[in-house]
Amino acid sequence: MTMIEPIPAAADPAGAANSDIRHDWSEEEAAALLAAPLADLVFRAQDLHRRYQQSNEVEMATLVNIKDGGCPEDCHYCSQSLSWEGGVKAEALMPLGEVVEAARRAKAAGAHRLCMGAAWRSPNERDLGKVCDMVRAVRAEGLETCVTLGMLKEGQAEKLREAGLDYYNHNLDTSEAFYGQVVTTRTYQDRLETLGRVRKAGIKMCCGGVLGLGESEKDRAAMLCVLARFDPHPESVPVNSLVAIEGTPMSGNEPVDEIAIVRMIAAARIMMPKSTVRLAAGRMAMSEAGQALAFIAGANSIFLGEKLLTTPNPAESEDANLMSRLGLSRM
Ligand code: SAM
Numbered sequence: 471m472t473m474i475e476p477i478p479a480a481a482d483p484a485g486a487a488n489s490d491i492r493h494d495w496s497e498e499e500a501a502a503l504l505a506a507p508l509a510d511l512v513f514r515a516q517d518l519h520r521r522y523q524q525s526n527e528v529e530m531a532t533l534v535n536i537k538d539g540g541c542p543e544d545c546h547y548c549s550q551s552l553s554w555e556g557g558v559k560a561e562a563l564m565p566l567g568e569v570v571e572a573a574r575r576a577k578a579a580g581a582h583r584l585c586m587g588a589a590w591r592s593p594n595e596r597d598l599g600k601v602c603d604m605v606r607a608v609r610a611e612g613l614e615t616c617v618t619l620g621m622l623k624e625g626q627a628e629k630l631r632e633a634g635l636d637y638y639n640h641n642l643d644t645s646e647a648f649y650g651q652v653v654t655t656r657t658y659q660d661r662l663e664t665l666g667r668v669r670k671a672g673i674k675m676c677c678g679g680v681l682g683l684g685e686s687e688k689d690r691a692a693m694l695c696v697l698a699r700f701d702p703h704p705e706s707v708p709v710n711s712l713v714a715i716e717g718t719p720m721s722g723n724e725p726v727d728e729i730a731i732v733r734m735i736a737a738a739r740i741m742m743p744k745s746t747v748r749l750a751a752g753r754m755a756m757s758e759a760g761q762a763l764a765f766i767a768g769a770n771s772i773f774l775g776e777k778l779l780t781t782p783n784p785a786e787s788e789d790a791n792l793m794s795r796l797g798l799s800r801m
């Protein structure tokens with residue numbers, strides 16, 4: 471086991487020169503966090519969680535797939551890629567009325583953000599205009615908005631911002647070194663460029679990754695460092711675990727160890743104390759005790775609703791029951 475530094479003296483969370491908020495984490499430091507004795511790691515993460523977040527509060531976001539399947543990218547984990555046989559059938563963009571209905575259902579269930587996903591490499595101008603209409607309509611229902619549409623070209627992020635978009639999700643997925651084993655149709659640099667455009671337009675950044683792609687501990691540490699290098703840190707950091715989908719090249723991957731998920735969440739909380747850290751895809755395979763540990767380690771967001779984009783997620787009633795037993799309330 472690797473020893474980690476003791477908890478630093480209490481810092482002033484409002485202070486400008488705050489040693490808790492760093493953008494210079496080394497891969498060695500991140501790897502040491504991931505490999506530390508679990509109690510030391512979780513204790514340090516929980517301490518920061520209490521100082522920088524509303525402890526015992528969890529953000530709820532609901533996903534809706536506004537454009538299913540037919541994606542030209544070859545992400546090896548994804549059921550929506552055209553590259554794998556038997557994938558999700560390509561559908562047209564969801565009509566505005568259905569998106570509004572999804573927003574009303576999500577709000578009634580207790581979500582305060584609707585995350586709209588589209589299986590595109592990047593949106594064309596006509597579709598982008600329709601997504602802008604969706605953003606306006608969802609905001610008019612009193613929900614925050616997030617979209618994930620693939621790569622953005624110059625000027626597209628500004629249009630989304632003008633429509634009132636709150637968050638753009640664009641995950642790094644893994645380290646730069648391992649990226650070529652996961653996706654071959656775009657580069658890590660492409661990802662970073664879109665993220666730069668999102669930030670430049672003043673949209674909040676939702677950016678994280680996926681465990682269980684076949685990556686090493688070193689890759690996990692490296693990805694955390696890329697995330698922590700953003701200044702400011704991404705406002706939202708989703709930690710997904712692979713949902714192994716039949717027909718994709720990753721269908722036979724080893725399931726992710728729950729303790730490894732907890733470690734990743736704790737390391738993200740320590741490295742990015744002010745960010746919302748989401749226990750994202752993969753909760754169907756986790757025990758309730760594993761999820762509880764993830765909240766103690768600093769997770770403070772989940773996807774609410776029984777479907778993610780194409781795969782199942784715990785029922786709302788199950789989540790409500792778990793939250794109540796853990797004394798967690800909706801943010
Ligand atoms: N097409 C857009 C893109 O790739 O940016 C948006 C949708 S994509 C489904 C959003 C993210 O969900 C991916 O970047 C990946 O991190 C995560 N994801 C997709 N399929 C997954 C799976 N089977 N298991 C876990 N996470 C997954």
Ligand code: DTB
Nearest residue numbers: 587708713750751778779780781
């Ligand atoms: C994120 O980090 N995870 C979400 C959302 N952002 C878009 C997607 C998870 C997808 C899980 C597999 C599926 O349902 O197809």
Ligand code: SF4
Nearest residue numbers: 541543545548551589
């Ligand atoms: Fe397309 Fe996104 Fe799936 Fe990749 S993750 S294949 S870009 S929908």
